[in-house]
Amino acid sequence: MVQYGFYYDNSRCTGCKTCVMACKDYHDTALDVAYRKVYDLEGGTWAKDANGTYSTDCLFYHLSMACNHCEDPACVAACPTTAMHKEKDRGLVLVDDSKCVGCGYCVMACPYNAPKVSRDLGHSVKCNGCQDRLDQGLQTICVMACPLRALDFGPIDELRAKYGDNAQIHPMPEPSYTKPNITIKPSPAALDPAAANTRVANPKEV
Amino acid sequence: MELAMHELPLACFTTLAPLGAGAFFMLALSFCFGEFTKDQLKKIDRLTIIPLLVAFVGLLASVFHLANPMHMFSVANTVGSSPLANEITAFGVFMIVAAVYWIVALAGGLKSMAARKAFAMVAGVLGLIAAIFIGCAYLLPTIPTWNNPWTPLSILGFTLFGGTLLGLLVTTCAGAGEASVKGKAGSAIFAAFTIGAVLALVSVIALWIMGSTAPDAVLRVGDLAGSMIWAFVLFIILTVVGYGVGFAAIKISPLMVFVVVGVVLAAIAIFLARLCFYALQIGVGL
Numbered sequence: 147m148v149q150y151g152f153y154y155d156n157s158r159c160t161g162c163k164t165c166v167m168a169c170k171d172y173h174d175t176a177l178d179v180a181y182r183k184v185y186d187l188e189g190g191t192w193a194k195d196a197n198g199t200y201s202t203d204c205l206f207y208h209l210s211m212a213c214n215h216c217e218d219p220a221c222v223a224a225c226p227t228t229a230m231h232k233e234k235d236r237g238l239v240l241v242d243d244s245k246c247v248g249c250g251y252c253v254m255a256c257p258y259n260a261p262k263v264s265r266d267l268g269h270s271v272k273c274n275g276c277q278d279r280l281d282q283g284l285q286t287i288c289v290m291a292c293p294l295r296a297l298d299f300g301p302i303d304e305l306r307a308k309y310g311d312n313a314q315i316h317p318m319p320e321p322s323y324t325k326p327n328i329t330i331k332p333s334p335a336a337l338d339p340a341a342a343n344t345r346v347a348n349p350k351e352v
Numbered sequence: 353m354e355l356a357m358h359e360l361p362l363a364c365f366t367t368l369a370p371l372g373a374g375a376f377f378m379l380a381l382s383f384c385f386g387e388f389t390k391d392q393l394k395k396i397d398r399l400t401i402i403p404l405l406v407a408f409v410g411l412l413a414s415v416f417h418l419a420n421p422m423h424m425f426s427v428a429n430t431v432g433s434s435p436l437a438n439e440i441t442a443f444g445v446f447m448i449v450a451a452v453y454w455i456v457a458l459a460g461g462l463k464s465m466a467a468r469k470a471f472a473m474v475a476g477v478l479g480l481i482a483a484i485f486i487g488c489a490y491l492l493p494t495i496p497t498w499n500n501p502w503t504p505l506s507i508l509g510f511t512l513f514g515g516t517l518l519g520l521l522v523t524t525c526a527g528a529g530e531a532s533v534k535g536k537a538g539s540a541i542f543a544a545f546t547i548g549a550v551l552a553l554v555s556v557i558a559l560w561i562m563g564s565t566a567p568d569a570v571l572r573v574g575d576l577a578g579s580m581i582w583a584f585v586l587f588i589i590l591t592v593v594g595y596g597v598g599f600a601a602i603k604i605s606p607l608m609v610f611v612v613v614g615v616v617l618a619a620i621a622i623f624l625a626r627l628c629f630y631a632l633q634i635g636v637g638l
Binding site: 185187211220223224225226227228229244245246247248249250251254255256257258259263264265267268269270316317318319320323324344345346349352 | 417418419420421423424426427429430434435436437440489492493494495568569570571572633635636637638
């Protein structure tokens with residue numbers, strides 16, 4: 147097996163959400179379902195100085211993320227039916243519709259907010275790494291859609307050799323929980339220690 | 353509140369299942385330590401349908417929360433490795449044994465007191481085990497506000513606290529209230545009831561403190577806790593009052609009014625605690 151994963155260049159991402167839209171369109175997801183999401187992180191304040199001028203320590207950045215097809219997926223560990231499983235060829239984390247009961251434990255367990263239960267379909271749904279496109283030798287739709295070339299998908303060893311192995315920017319969890327197959331180039335804002343105090347400004351959207 | 357409402361069927365399940373399971377444990381204690389007439393036992397057996405139904409409605413609620421209950425049998429694949437599969441199995445085993453116990457008792461198969469004690473105790477202990485497994489299903493390492501011993505202990509507490517009252521409802525309706533709270537039986541069920549109330553209070557308070565102070569970049573935990581604090585405070589009040597009413601029923605007199613009010617207060621208190629629990633699902637990430 148060659149484990150696949152994502153590369154995300156946080157320093158290029160403008161938060162345009164084209165990746166989200168391309169994914170929703172390609173996978174024809176319901177209105178309230180998105181396999182890829184863009185989180186808008188915002189923080190800091192404005193302060194009035196003694197001379198009447200204002201200064202600011204505001205910062206913002208974006209985080210585009212789908213499923214990280216983890217090495218040690220929390221969703222798979224929580225699944226009571228083995229419907230949520232790691233596929234053998236590329237290590238993709240997939241849902242077997244014929245087994246899933248739609249209990250929602252994968253949704254609770256995943257610290258990356260990747261799976262969602264579709265009551266209409268009767269099972270969990272999530273990013274499948276555009277498996278059908280990969281089989282045809284094509285790249286995933288989100289990678290192709292990004293106008294900033296901020297995303298890549300492929301064998302994670304190759305991506306790590308090229309881009310390093312940082313797998314966390316705020317507010318992602320410690321990689322030790324699930325060993326996510328993602329490598330991220332942080333933006334200057336995400337590297338700022340104050341990034342730890344930023345909050346997701348678009349919770350309803352994600 | 354939104355998160356809590358989303359898990360409404362699970363909140364119903366985790367309220368009703370402990371009540372039903374705990375009632376079987378209370379009945380087992382009464383049989384082991386108390387003395388009943390044949391007529392009383394007959395009536396108790398008939399009314400044992402009450403906790404069985406309560407647990408069954410809980411089971412139905414848990415089935416309704418599934419997006420595809422038809423695939424439920426694939427759960428059997430992961431017994432032992434998946435905490436949720438363990439929960440479903442443990443509760444299923446309890447339900448089957450409890451139902452068989454009820455049918456055998458109704459059919460007059462428990463004439464020997466030794467057989468009755470043993471069978472009732474097996475059902476009761478399986479109920480307690482199921483309660484612990486229900487709690488253990490929430491021990492997800494990526495949700496620290498749930499991933500601690502207070503989660504299963506709270507369900508065990510609800511089982512002993514609320515279940516004792518529901519069991520007392522059965523014996524009281526059967527005209528055997530006095531007999532079930534007399535002497536050793538009274539001491540035994542009072543001990544279970546008190547341990548349950550204390551466990552429920554301490555663990556729910558501990559879970560609330562952890563949950564309402566957890567850091568999170570997506571949810572506004574302060575606002576979230578603020579929107580649920582009414583339920584938390586009401587839980588404490590109802591549990592304390594429910595304990596008082598139960599105390600009166602066990603220690604003073606098992607008047608129907610005490611017992612009914614006690615069951616209602618305990619059921620509402622447990623339900624509120626479950627809503628708070630689901631609302632304060634604060635994960636390590638997004």
